[in-house]
Amino acid sequence: MTDAATYRNPVIPGFHPDPSICRVGEDYYLVCSSFEYFPGVPIFHSRDLVNWRQIGNVLDRPNQLELPPGTHASGGIFAPTIRHHDGRFYMITTNVNIGRHLLVTATDPAGPWSDPIYLDVPHIDPSLVWDDNGDCWLTVSGVESYRIDPLAGTVLEGPVPMWSGTGGQYPEAPHLYRIDGWWYLLVSEGGTHTGHAVSIARSRDIRGPFAPAPVNPFLTHRSTDRPIQATGHADLVQAADGSWWLVLLGIRAKGQWPPYHVLGRETFLVPVRWVDGWPVVDPVEEVMAAPAGSPPALATAPDPGAHRDDFDDPTLAAGWLSLRARPAESWSLTERPGWLTLHAVGDTLDRVGATIVARRQLHHDCRAGVRVDPGAGRAGLTLRIDEAHHYDLEISEGTVRVVGRVGPFRQVFAEQPVPPGPVTVTIATRTHHLLPPTVTAADQVTAPGAPFGVRPAACDTVSFEVATADGSVVLAELDGRYLSTEVAAGFTGRVFGLYVTEGSAAFDWFDYQPMPPAGD
Template sequence: MPAARPTGGVYRNPVLPGFHPDPSVCRVGEDYYLVCSSFEYVPGVPVFHSRDLVNWRQIGNALDRPDQLELPPDTPASQGIYAPTIRHHDGRFWMITTNVSLGRHLVVTAVDPAGPWSDPVYLDLPHVDPSLAWDDDGNCWLTTSGVKTYRIDPEVGLVLEGPISTWSGTGGQYPESPHLYRIDGWWYLVVSEGGTHTGHAVSVARSRSPLGPFEPGPANPILTHRGTGRPVQATGHADLVQAVDGSWWMVLLGIRARGQWPPYHVLGRETFLVPVRWVDGWPVVDPVEEATAAPAGSAPAGAAPPGSGAYRDDFDDVRLAYRWISPRSRPDAAWSLTERPGWLTLHATGSTLDRAGVTMVAARQQHHDCRAGVRLDPGDGVAGLTLRVDEAHHYDVEVSGGTVRVVGRVGPFRQVFAERPAPAGPVVLTVATRTRDLYPPVVTSAAELAAPGEPYGVRPAGSDMVVFELATDDGPVVLAELDGRYLSTEVAAGFTGRVIGLYVTRSSAAFDWFDYRPT
C-alpha cells in the first residue's frame, strides 16, 4: 500500500487563502500543479505551481483568451466556470471544466502548464464537476456529478460509452466532485456530498473496475466537519495526490466564518491541505486545522511556512499580473499599461457597479484583516476602489468632480455614507477590513446609551468592519466604517468571495500603484 506520511516540517492552512474554491491537483516529477474555479471572472481557471504542496505561486490562467472562455454579457454572478480538474497524461496537461453559462464541458491541453493552453474541445453532457482518468489500455474515463461515468475520446469530445451510474456516496444531497484514481490495483472513487456548505463531506469507495461495482469505505465519510465547532467548516470537494516521498495528501475547500450566530464567511471557499494515511487499503484523513503551526510530521518534508501574502503592483510591466481578474470580460480597449507608462489606465465601458459591463480590474481579498490602497488620478472621470461580492453587494470609495464619497449597495438598497472634498491631484484611497469586537462593554448609563456607536441592544455580531480612508496632508482621514457581514456569502449567496477592484464608471482614470497587505 502507499507509504505513510513523512516526518518533519510545518505548514499553515489555508494554503491558498481567499476565493480559491474547488481545488484540483496533480504531480509531475517533483512539481505540483493546482487549479481552482473562477466562475464569472476572466481570465478563467488560475494555475498554480508548488514544490512542496504548501507554498503556491500562480503561473498563469488556463482560460486566458476570449475564444477559450465565452461568458455572455448577462452571465449571473457565480455562474461561468465551475470546478476544474487538472491531470497529466502522455506528456500533456489536461484541464477539464464546465462552463455552466453555456451548459457545456470543455477540455484544454498544454505541454507547459504556464501556457499557452489549447483551444477548447467541448462535450455536451449534463451535470458539473467533470474529472478525467486513464486506464492501462489508454481508455479515458470521464466522471461527473451525479455520479455518472463515460468513456470518451477527449481529443475530439466524442462519447464512446455511457452514461453509467456508479456510486453516488452515502446518501447525502448533491453527490459531486467525483475523482477516480488507480492505486495498487484498485479504482478508488472519491466524492463529496451534503452540499458545499456546513453539511459538506468527503466519502470514498473502491472497485476493481472504473465502472464498478463499488464497495463503500468502512468509515465514511472520511472527512467532514459538520456538527462540530471547528473553525474550518464546509470541508469537501477533495482531490488526492501522492508526494515525491510516497506520502499522500488531500487538497480540499473549506470556509472560515466569523462573528456570532450565525457566523458569516466573507473570503469565499479557500484551499486547504491535509495529510492522508492508508489503513487496510482505505484512506484515512485527519480533521483540517486552521492557520496555525502544525505539529512535526504534518507537512511535506522540507516545507516552509508560507509568506505574509503582502504585495505591491506598480504597473510597470507590459502585461497585468496573473492575479488580476475582471467580471465577465476585459476588452482590450478598456485598459492599458502603455498609454501612461507606470500607470494602469482604465476606460469606462459601463456607468455603474450595480450592473454588468463595468470596467474593473480586481484581486482577491485573502485575509480577514488586511489593508489595500491605491494612488488614483481620476481626471474627469468617476473612479475608485471597491470591495465586491457581486453587483448587488459592494462597498465603494470613489472620486469625481473634486469630491470623494463612500457608497454602499446591499440588495435593493444603495446609500452614500460619506462625502468630502478631494485633495487636488492624484489621491490615495484605502479600504481596510478588521475583525470586530464581538463582546463590547455593557451599557450601564443613559450617557452611554446616547453616545454614538451601535444602537442600544444591538451587538456587532457580523464578520468584520470595513473602513475607508482618504490620505490628506494631515494624515489619513476615516471616511466611513461599515458592517462587513453584508458583503458575505450568507447575505449575498453564491459561490465566490470578496474581491478588491479598481474601477472607472465615467470617462477614464489612471492608477499609479496598488498595495495589499495583511494587518
C-alpha cells in the same frame, strides 16, 4: 515561519475554491474555480504542497472563455480538474452559462493552453482518468462515467452509473484513482456549505460495482464547532516521497450566530494515512502537524503576505481579475507609462458591464490602497461580492464618497472634498470582536464615532480612508457581514477592485497589506 513539524492552512487563501491537483516528478500543479471572472481557472505551482505561486490562468483568451454579459454572479466556470497523461496536461471544467464541458491541453502548465474541445455531457464537476488500456474516462456529478476520446470530444461509451455517496444531497466532485489494483472513487456530498463531506468507495473494475468505505464520510466538519467549516470538494495526490495528501475547500467564518464568511471558499491541505486499504485523515486545522517523512520544505509555509503593483510591467500580473471579459478598449498600461489607465464601458457597478480590475481579498484583517487620478471621470476602489453587494470609495467632481450597495438599497454614507489630481484612498477590514459584557449593541451603535450598523454578530468592520494634507481621514466604517456569502449568496468571495464608471481614470499603484488581527 512555522515550527519545523507543522504547516499553516489555508495553503491558498482567499477565493480559491474547488481545488484539483496533479504531480509531475517533483512539481505539483493546482487549479481552482473562477466563476464569472476573466481570465479563468488560476493555475498554481509548488514544490512542497504548501508554498504555492500562481503561474498563470488556463483560460486567458476570449476564444477559450465565453462569458457573455448576461453571465450572472457565480455563473461561468465551475470546478476544474487538472491531470497529466503521456507528457501532456489536461484541464477540464464546466462553463455553466453555455451548458458544456470544455477541455484544454498544454505541454507547459504555464501555457499557452489549447483552444477548447467541447463535450456535450450532462452535469458538472468533470474529472478525467486513464485506465490500464489507455482509455480515457470522464466522470461527472451525479455520479456517472463516460469513456471518451479526449482530443476529439466524442463519447465512446456511457453513461455508466457509479456510486453516488452515502445519501447526502448533491453528490459531486467525483475523482477516480488507480491505487494498488483498486479503483477508488472519491465523492463530495451534503452541499458545499456547512453540510459538506467527503466519502469514498472502491472497485476492482472501473465500471463498478463500488463498495463504500467502512467509515463514511471520512472527512467532514458538519455539526462541529471547528473554526474551519464546509470541508469538501477534495482531490488526492501522492507526493514524490510516497506520502499521500488531500487538497480540499473550506471556509473560515467569523462573528456570532450565525457566522459569516467573506473570503469565499479557500484551499486547504491535509495529510492522508492509509489504514486497511482506506484513506484516513485528521480534522482540518489552521496549523497542521506534518507526518514523518514529509519534505523538509513543507515546514516553511509563509503567509502570502503583502503585494504591490506599480504597473511598470507591460502586462497585468496573473492575479488580476476582470468581470466576464477584459475588452482591449477598457484598459491600458502604455497609455500613461507606469499607470494603469481604465476607460468606462459601463456606467455603474450595480449592473453588469462596468470596468473593474480586481484582486482577491486574502486575509480577514488587511488593507488595500490605491493612488488614483480620476481626471474628469468617476472612479475609485471597491470591495465587492457582486453587483448587488459592494462598498465603494468613489471620486468624482472633486469629492470622495463612501457608497454602499446591499440588495435593493444604495446609500452614500460619507463624502469629503478632495483637491484636483491624484488621490490616495484605502479600504481596510478588521475582524470584529464581541463587545465587553457591560456594553450593549445599542451603546455601540449610538456612541459617537461608532461604526454604522455594526452589531455584536458582525464578522468584520470595513473602514474607508482618504489621504489629506493633514494625514489619513477615516470617512466611514461599515458592517462587513453585508458583503458575505451568507447575505449575498453565491460561490465567490470578496475582491478589491479598481474601477471607473464614467470617462477615464489612471491608477499609479495598488498596495495590499495583511494586518494583525484586531486586539493583537
